[in-house]
Amino acid sequence: MNFKLITKKIRLDIIKMLYQSKASHLGSSLSVVETLVGMFSSVNIAKIKSRNINRDRIIISKGHCAAGYNATMHSFGLLSKKQMESYHKNNSYLAGHASHSVKFVEHSTGALGHGLGVAVGCAIGLKSKKNKKSLVLCLCGDGELQEGSIWESLLLASHKKLDNLVILIDYNRLSNITFTNKVVNIEPLTRKFKSFNLNVSYVDGHNSLKIINEIKRKKFKKKPLVIICKTIKGKGVKFAENNQIWNYRSLDKKHYEIAKKNIMEN
Ligand SMILES: Cc1ncc(C[n+]2csc(CCOP(=O)(O)OP(=O)(O)O)c2C)c(N)n1
Numbered sequence: 001m002n003f004k005l006i007t008k009k010i011r012l013d014i015i016k017m018l019y020q021s022k023a024s025h026l027g028s029s030l031s032v033v034e035t036l037v038g039m040f041s042s043v044n045i046a047k048i049k050s051r052n053i054n055r056d057r058i059i060i061s062k063g064h065c066a067a068g069y070n071a072t073m074h075s076f077g078l079l080s081k082k083q084m085e086s087y088h089k090n091n092s093y094l095a096g097h098a099s100h101s102v103k104f105v106e107h108s109t110g111a112l113g114h115g116l117g118v119a120v121g122c123a124i125g126l127k128s129k130k131n132k133k134s135l136v137l138c139l140c141g142d143g144e145l146q147e148g149s150i151w152e153s154l155l156l157a158s159h160k161k162l163d164n165l166v167i168l169i170d171y172n173r174l175s176n177i178t179f180t181n182k183v184v185n186i187e188p189l190t191r192k193f194k195s196f197n198l199n200v201s202y203v204d205g206h207n208s209l210k211i212i213n214e215i216k217r218k219k220f221k222k223k224p225l226v227i228i229c230k231t232i233k234g235k236g237v238k239f240a241e242n243n244q245i246w247n248y249r250s251l252d253k254k255h256y257e258i259a260k261k262n263i264m265e266n
Pocket residue numbers: 027028029031062064065110111112113140141142143144145170172174175176177180233247
């Protein structure tokens with residue numbers, strides 16, 4: 001798979017969707033492109049398409065990155081172009097957050113902190129059915145870690161030794177309006193996860209191959225795995241990189257054209 005090409009296409013789709021629908025969360029979607037590609041490349045897409053009971057489960061807990069999620073689903077054949085382009089328009093198939101009314105979306109998210117609990121439930125369910133192969137992959141934001149329900153879910157995941165669960169953290173160090181650690185300090189993150197008796201690794205979140213290798217590395221050893229993916233919010237569009245304004249601002253024509261040029265030239 002040509003990751004450079006696929007991530008470029010996803011970024012172009014994201015800005016087009018957001019521009020056409022005058023929607024927000026540009027930075028949040030651009031932040032997770034390579035991570036999402038890594039996640040979707042690590043699962044059995046055919047089983048997801050056939051809704052096989054033994055499919056892998058992907059849960060995007062930071063549901064506000066729906067533009068990125070939908071564009072990635074389109075690239076992996078799980079959403080048509082027409083469906084994707086209905087993003088956030090009146091009476092359309094796609095809303096501004098992840099919704100399970102959309103085929104192949106496992107769970108509706110957007111109220112932060114809930115997706116991980118559902119992922120833990122899925123992982124427990126698969127184990128109780130003696131399914132040893134399917135994985136549950138869950139993507140959370142770093143700001144999302146400030147939700148108390150996340151830590152309750154981690155306690156249970158650790159207690160149940162869920163070695164079929166991989167939690168990916170989009171560690172861009174920004175929340176919606178400022179630095180995550182200015183809202184509530186979440187550090188030292190690795191030490192916190194380790195103290196919950198979880199496996200922890202730290203990767204470049206803009207390298208899909210490294211993410212795939214982490215997911216596939218059979219080191220779970222009776223523990224859930226947390227992959228801290230170091231990312232840049234707004235990655236690929238210079239004016240949006242590390243700039244929290246682009247959490248909520250929508251693209252006008254001028255900014256859309258600049259963003260397109262940035263992505264094409266990259
Ligand atoms: C329960 C809940 N509280 C607040 C919000 C509002 N909100 C939307 S995005 C966001 C920031 C989340 O930060 P992070 O998880 O780091 O995601 P990023 O902005 O980096 O994409 C917040 C607080 C929400 N969606 N849900």
